[in-house]
Amino acid sequence: MRLGRALLAAGVIAAGVRVARSRTRRFLHPDGRSFTGELEVWGLGTPTGAALLDRPGRHPVTLRISKGAGTPPTYPDVLGVAIRVHGPVAGHRTDLLFSTAGRGRWLRHIPVPRRSFDSLYGTICPYRTGADAKIHLSLLPDLDGRALGRTLESVTAASADDGARLMLGAADGAGGTRLVGRVRFGRVLPAAADAALAFDPVRNVRADLHPTGLIHGSRAFAYRVGQRWRGARPAAPNPAAATRTNTHR
Template identity: 55%
Template sequence: MRLAPLAGAGIVVAVGLRAARSRRQRALHPLGRSMSGELHVWGCVEPTGSDLLDHPARHAVTVRVSKGAGTRGSRPDVRGIAIRVPGAARPTDLLLSTVGPGRWGRHVPMPRRTFDAVYGSIAPYRADRRLHLAAGPDPEGTPVGDDIEQVGRHPADLLLHVIQSGKVQTFGRLHLGELLPASTDAELAFDPIRNTSPDLRPTGLLHGVRALAYRLSQRWRGATPAADNPTAVEETASGQRLR
């Protein structure tokens, strides 16, 4: 059952439709709120081979919470969370969308009525082995909320997970802090393909399509795209490490 290619085709269609409607808006997830945050990683009990996922640390991050089609208020939409983790050479951008339940459902973007839902990377990442990233409500934290216009008015929390060989490991907590200015939100240009690290690389057709889609979207709206990273793009497309 090959669901990721269908999702990849959907991204390309979405970019085209949004671009036809507006020159200066995001083609993907146009309606969102950006905020400061903290990623508290306590690490995976069974190591994945990724420094970010395995080693306990606290990272000051930038987070964008958004709606895929740009519906207003609490109307159903594919909701997204983008996390930018600073790095010495370049940041690591992690992008998650609300997904369906179960093994196959996590490959399918799914509209939800709340931001306190289950998110997934849709397609896999590669560390020592293939894995998926996921996020979901924190039972001990503050809910994010339902209405996009209200998001960011209070701190909120989500738990982050790794799914590997069918096993789920909770490796950290994402705390959403203060709302950032609208001008900062407009300038942010996430790129999960180029802004990555050698030990946690997105892989597969969907991510390969994203490499093109995000570039087109950012150039179209006049944002400064991520610095070129041809090795990351090639590794994503091939699914193999080149070094």
């Protein structure tokens, strides 16, 4: 009984410390590195209804790779990759967030702790396209690139001279994952720029490629509150995007 109370008290204290620290840093994915980069898209051949995936091209991106709980280096954690695609319209952005996940039709919905950044990442929940198709996006290691390794420092080292790359995949409900493009890491951004980044996968979206479901919908509130709490500038209000996410399955 005493042991249970002690563990509960320790948990409450740890949570309180984490919340207090989140006034100056992220509550989730606190430890990370941000980079400039490029998304190269070659498409799937068969249109999906999402212009970003269907039209071959190159897009500048800002990307962040991180540890979900901020465990010590080399320890397992739910690892994350956030990608902000800039343009093609000036001022427009698309935020795509990925976490290490399981493989297969059902396990891809479950975040899975990993030791290495050379892992499979998924959006966990599906996206809807302009053709009303439901697809799942993923990131996979590029076997022709450098290994990202197990630490944020090793990822930064791999990014030198165009060495760090991830493959972008898409899958519908019936088939396996097909590669649609490649993400290249550029130069590492200063710590202040990393701290100021505020990704929002619900509001910063395209109408023809948007997240679906109540899990994503709940993030619309959580992201905005968390970003304001730590002093970051949140995305512009987009009630239509939040409603679209909550009402589509």
